[in-house]
Amino acid sequence: MQLSQRAVNMQASPIRKLMPFANKTKNEGVKVYHLNIGQPDIETPKQMLDVYHNFNEKVLAYGPSQGLEVYRQNLVRYYKKNDISITVDDIIVTTAGSEAIILTMLAIGNHGDEVIVPEPFYTNYNGFATMSGLKLVPLTTYVEDGFALPSTEKITSLITPKTCAIMLCNPGNPTGAVYSKSEIQRIAEVARRHNLYVVSDEVYREFIYDGGTHTSILDIADFSDNAIMVDSVSKRYSACGARIGCIVSRNAAVMTAILKFAQARLCPPTIDQLAASACVDLEPEYFANILAEYDKRRTLVFDELQKIDGVVCLKPKGAFYIIAKLPVEDAEDFAIWMLTQYRENDETVMFAPAQGFYATPGLGRNEVRIAYILKEEDLKKAMILFRNGLAKYKETH
Amino acid sequence: MQLSQRAVNMQASPIRKLMPFANKTKNEGVKVYHLNIGQPDIETPKQMLDVYHNFNEKVLAYGPSQGLEVYRQNLVRYYKKNDISITVDDIIVTTAGSEAIILTMLAIGNHGDEVIVPEPFYTNYNGFATMSGLKLVPLTTYVEDGFALPSTEKITSLITPKTCAIMLCNPGNPTGAVYSKSEIQRIAEVARRHNLYVVSDEVYREFIYDGGTHTSILDIADFSDNAIMVDSVSKRYSACGARIGCIVSRNAAVMTAILKFAQARLCPPTIDQLAASACVDLEPEYFANILAEYDKRRTLVFDELQKIDGVVCLKPKGAFYIIAKLPVEDAEDFAIWMLTQYRENDETVMFAPAQGFYATPGLGRNEVRIAYILKEEDLKKAMILFRNGLAKYKETH
Numbered sequence: 001m002q003l004s005q006r007a008v009n010m011q012a013s014p015i016r017k018l019m020p021f022a023n024k025t026k027n028e029g030v031k032v033y034h035l036n037i038g039q040p041d042i043e044t045p046k047q048m049l050d051v052y053h054n055f056n057e058k059v060l061a062y063g064p065s066q067g068l069e070v071y072r073q074n075l076v077r078y079y080k081k082n083d084i085s086i087t088v089d090d091i092i093v094t095t096a097g098s099e100a101i102i103l104t105m106l107a108i109g110n111h112g113d114e115v116i117v118p119e120p121f122y123t124n125y126n127g128f129a130t131m132s133g134l135k136l137v138p139l140t141t142y143v144e145d146g147f148a149l150p151s152t153e154k155i156t157s158l159i160t161p162k163t164c165a166i167m168l169c170n171p172g173n174p175t176g177a178v179y180s181k182s183e184i185q186r187i188a189e190v191a192r193r194h195n196l197y198v199v200s201d202e203v204y205r206e207f208i209y210d211g212g213t214h215t216s217i218l219d220i221a222d223f224s225d226n227a228i229m230v231d232s233v234s235k236r237y238s239a240c241g242a243r244i245g246c247i248v249s250r251n252a253a254v255m256t257a258i259l260k261f262a263q264a265r266l267c268p269p270t271i272d273q274l275a276a277s278a279c280v281d282l283e284p285e286y287f288a289n290i291l292a293e294y295d296k297r298r299t300l301v302f303d304e305l306q307k308i309d310g311v312v313c314l315k316p317k318g319a320f321y322i323i324a325k326l327p328v329e330d331a332e333d334f335a336i337w338m339l340t341q342y343r344e345n346d347e348t349v350m351f352a353p354a355q356g357f358y359a360t361p362g363l364g365r366n367e368v369r370i371a372y373i374l375k376e377e378d379l380k381k382a383m384i385l386f387r388n389g390l391a392k393y394k395e396t397h
Numbered sequence: 398m399q400l401s402q403r404a405v406n407m408q409a410s411p412i413r414k415l416m417p418f419a420n421k422t423k424n425e426g427v428k429v430y431h432l433n434i435g436q437p438d439i440e441t442p443k444q445m446l447d448v449y450h451n452f453n454e455k456v457l458a459y460g461p462s463q464g465l466e467v468y469r470q471n472l473v474r475y476y477k478k479n480d481i482s483i484t485v486d487d488i489i490v491t492t493a494g495s496e497a498i499i500l501t502m503l504a505i506g507n508h509g510d511e512v513i514v515p516e517p518f519y520t521n522y523n524g525f526a527t528m529s530g531l532k533l534v535p536l537t538t539y540v541e542d543g544f545a546l547p548s549t550e551k552i553t554s555l556i557t558p559k560t561c562a563i564m565l566c567n568p569g570n571p572t573g574a575v576y577s578k579s580e581i582q583r584i585a586e587v588a589r590r591h592n593l594y595v596v597s598d599e600v601y602r603e604f605i606y607d608g609g610t611h612t613s614i615l616d617i618a619d620f621s622d623n624a625i626m627v628d629s630v631s632k633r634y635s636a637c638g639a640r641i642g643c644i645v646s647r648n649a650a651v652m653t654a655i656l657k658f659a660q661a662r663l664c665p666p667t668i669d670q671l672a673a674s675a676c677v678d679l680e681p682e683y684f685a686n687i688l689a690e691y692d693k694r695r696t697l698v699f700d701e702l703q704k705i706d707g708v709v710c711l712k713p714k715g716a717f718y719i720i721a722k723l724p725v726e727d728a729e730d731f732a733i734w735m736l737t738q739y740r741e742n743d744e745t746v747m748f749a750p751a752q753g754f755y756a757t758p759g760l761g762r763n764e765v766r767i768a769y770i771l772k773e774e775d776l777k778k779a780m781i782l783f784r785n786g787l788a789k790y791k792e793t794h
Contacts, residue, residue: 001561001594001623007504007654016462016660037459044457052449052668060441060638062434065413095492095640098662106528107404111508127661131503133530164398197398226398241457241667243492257404263413264524265495269666270638271449 010130014123014356018332021339022350032339033349033382035370038173038320042238042290045282051275063270065263067093067246071277075246078280082205084218090250092258095268097203097232097245098124104228104247105132107257108197109164115199116158117167118149120174120323120357120364122201125167137163138359143325143367146314147175149183155190165197165228166190168217171204174323174357174369176316178208181215188220188227196226197254203232203245204319206287209295212317224250233276235320242272294320297372297379304383305370308390322370323354327394331355331368334393342389349385407527411520411753415729418736419747429736430746430779432767435570435717439635439687442679448672460667462660464490464643468670471677472643479602481615487647489655492665494600494629494642495521501625501644502529504654505594506561512596513555514564515546517571517720517754517761519598522564534560535756540722540764543711544572546580552587562594562625563587565614568601571720571754571766573713575605578612585617585624593623594651600629600642601716603684606692609714621647630673632717639669691717694769694776701780702767705787719767720751724791728752728765731790739786746782 015037022032066072072088079086094100109115111133117125119138129136137158141147149155155166166187171178179187191198200217208214217227232245249255301322302315310327328334332353342348354367370386372379412434419429463469469485476483491497506512508530514522516535526533534555538544546552552563563584568575576584588595597614605611614624629642646652698719699712707724725731729750739745751764767783769776 001505001592001648003650003654004504004507004510004561006507007657010654010657010661012657013462013660039459041456043455049452049457052452055446055449058440059438060446060636062436062637065410095496095666096663099492102662107401108398110401110403111530113401124661124663127658131658131661133508164401195398239457240459241664243664243666251398253400257400257407260404260407260409261524261528263410264407264521264528265499266493266521267638267640269492269640269669272666272669 006130006133011123011126011356015352018335018339018350021336025339025348029346030343031347033347033374033378033385035372035374035382036350036352038235038371038373039240040235040238040320040373041375042293044238045279045286047278047282048237048239048275051278052271055271055274060270063267063273065267066259067091067268068270068273068277071273074277074280079248082216084216086218086248086250090248090255092247092255092262093268093273094245094247094262096234096243097201097230098128100230100232100245100247101125101128101199101201102131103258103261104199104230105129105134106261107254108228109134112162113164114160114162115165115167116155116163118147119359120354122169122173123356126359136359140360140363141175143312143314143323146317147172147177149179149187152186152190159194163194163196165199167199167201169201171207171318173204173319174321174354176319176321176323178212178318179215184215184217185220188217188223191226192223197228198226199228199230201230203235206236207291207294207320208318209291209298210317218248218250228254233279237276237279239276242275243269244272244276294372296376297374300376300379301370301372301383304387308387320372322372323367324370325367326390328366328397331366334390335368337393338389342392344385344388347381347385349382349389351386403527403530408520408523408753412749415732415736415747418733422736422745426743427740428744430744430771430775430782432769432771432779433747433749435632435768435770436637437632437635437717437770438772439690441635442676442683444675444679445634445636445672448675449668452668452671457667460664460670462664463656464488464665465667465670465674468674471674475677476645479613481613483615483645483647487645487652489644489652489659490665490670491642491644491659493631493640494598494627495525497627497629497642497644498522498525498596498598499528500655500658501596501627502526502531503658504651505625506531509559510561511557511559512562512564513552513560515544516756517751519566519570520753523756533756537757537760538572540709540711540720543714544569544574546576546584549583549587556591560591560593562596564596564598566598568604568611568715570601570716571718571751573716573718573720575609575715576612581612581614582617585614585620588623589620594625595623596625596627598627600632603633604688604691604717605715606688606695607714615645615647625651630676634673634676636673639672640666641669641673691769693773694771697773697776698767698769698780701784705784717769719769720764721767722764723787725763725787725794728763731787732765734790735786739789741782741785744778744782746779746786748783
């Protein structure tokens with residue numbers, strides 16, 4: 001027997017691939033600060049956890065393939081609060097944002113079709129594309145200008161007869177970039193002219209700093225047939241383990257097609273949907289407090305990075321990641337060295353080499369992604385470890 | 398924009414496609430007995446529900462992509478009790494059996510490769526094959542001999558250079574067939590000779606009647622590299638809404654490949670895994686009682702079907718489905734007629750036309766699948782409705 005070509009081609013997760021080094025280090029009794037993965041330490045809302053505590057059905061039964069009606073009704077209300085006007089029929093609940101993207105890709109592209117995506121991008125987009133037989137075509141953006149969207153000409157130059165969609169992550173993981181309404185409109189204009197879908201990953205909607213606002217792809221006028229939004233409660237409610245996301249589109253043909261795929265896998269988890277549903281009416285203060293907390297962390301990490309000679313980064317506008325260019329040749333080698341060689345008081349720090357977030361060979365080799373998801377005290381220690389470690393590494397490399 | 402060809406080709410669920418008729422009927426105040434879907438009415442074990450009630454982490458966090466270590470350890474114990482000897486590294490926990498099959502197909506076959514599967518088969522295999530670009534090649538089995546496996550010559554005649562696997566469901570949904578050890582060995586021999594994987598769906602392991610025993614594909618000697626088992630807790634613990642399954646194989650290359658796909662979607666639901674984990678030490682009486690209950694239902698349904706002139710079926714040996722050939726031309730037409738036209742005291746019954754379980758065009762048109770998942774009293778009423786409705790239908794068709 002053989003493995004499939006896609007299994008051979010499939011990239012191992014660059015976020016998770018250094019875990020064996022981290023585990024070995026931990027087994028030696030060394031504490032590792034994890035800045036490599038977007039697992040927030042914010043408490044999951046009590047309203048959500050109470051749903052698990054109070055579940056009182058006798059049978060944990062299948063739900064509808066489209067998602068529980070009560071949850072979809074609540075989602076309509078949630079989106080309305082965010083100035084997105086949709087109906088329950090425009091929503092399919094999924095097993096996290098991951099499944100939302102896979103099912104969308106299966107519905108909109110044939111084997112070998114292309115999706116244009118600004119790079120660096122959430123590395124698992126690559127995996128989802130491999131799984132669905134699509135090809136990601138990178139639209140390179142740069143740390144020096146905060147990963148701003150390139151010119152319309154540049155974007156247009158990547159379009160071929162095989163292009164089926166442009167995919168965005170807004171706010172951006174791993175970049176922290178937030179696209180303005182005029183930028184989203186510009187993308188929509190390109191998509192409209194070339195008859196493309198725009199798939200917009202908006203899971204960090206609430207994480208925008210400095211009073212900025214979010215523009216959903218569903219906010220764009222006369223764009224209903226092109227616009228597909230994917231979403232997740234993982235970051236919003238610090239509920240990564242619930243695995244609840246959704247696909248939202250007003251394009252009925254697309255939703256009918258996706259529902260056929262969704263029916264094959266029967267339904268997303270039942271209690272987890274009910275738990276997510278209970279969060280819809282969280283007070284605005286809930287997000288305000290969380291945002292204030294992340295904002296402190298963002299400033300701390302950014303200020304610490306500014307202290308290091310040769311580091312290039314702008315202050316991110318959204319999400320909870322920052323990409324920094326380092327004065328090293330190979331950031332993965334540095335990351336492994338930190339895990340295996342560098343200790344201060346039996347502590348070290350882990351972060352994600354950024355090369356895996358690029359599709360263009362060679363790009364990002366000297367960049368890292370830092371997730372600022374630890375409380376300030378730990379984050380401070382982690383960043384000092386990072387700075388001292390980098391200085392030491394440079395002495396010997 | 399267009400839909401993908403696979404979205405156009407994707408079969409709508411034949412189990413769920415009649416739901417609009419059922420919903421309309423219910424809205425008219427008519428009670429519908431559901432024999433169309435495998436949603437057990439058995440209570441979910443208290444041990445399992447208590448995990449939700451007692452979850453006391455503050456953050457509902459990601460788990461490992463391979464599944465929680467504690468759950469995989471418990472699964473090793475569960476399988477050991479079932480005479481299947483494996484290690485934690487041989488297991489990847491999935492979001493239900495559905496994801497287990499999709500990830501397996503992605504890893505073992507290239508676009509256009511073929512999987513031989515006895516028909517009638519669980520209809521969503523078709524959907525998973527469409528999603529992963531594989532082609533199911535049906536190996537027809539027949540109601541008249543209880544859906545016994547065809548001869549080795551017949552099986553071998555379907556093998557082409559594109560064949561990558563033989564897929565089994567044992568005990569069988571929708572057939573109720575249970576394959577003996579010698580039959581599984583015969584399949585393994587064919588697979589070994591032609592260098593094929595055998596993917597064995599064993600989610601109904603516990604549901605075998607008349608003192609029969611189960612043979613796992615993992616029980617076959619010298620077959621470790623070929624054997625991939627998929628499993629789920631949905632039926633076992635009446636926990637369809639938990640969406641927890643797994644892939645088990647001793648083929649390390651296959652498991653490494655599948656893990657790369659699993660990493661892309663991050664992890665299965667966290668609390669649901671813990672809930673499933675709590676069921677591992679259920680007493681044997683738990684299954685004995687459930688089996689006794691299903692056995693009564695099986696006998697009731699079979700006996701009622703025997704009373705109807707022109708119905709052909711054998712008593713199923715496992716799972717909780719029976720396929721019956723009816724004296725009608727088009728069983729789907731009959732099923733819709735029952736939902737839309739036939740009532741007794743404002744009640745009617747819903748079942749699944751079997752044509753959707755066949756890949757060979759035209760087969761199964763006069764067959765239905767009945768899931769015997771209601772308590773005896775309701776099942777009795779449902780079967781009387783079925784018999785009377787069929788008599789009435791035949792008068793006019």
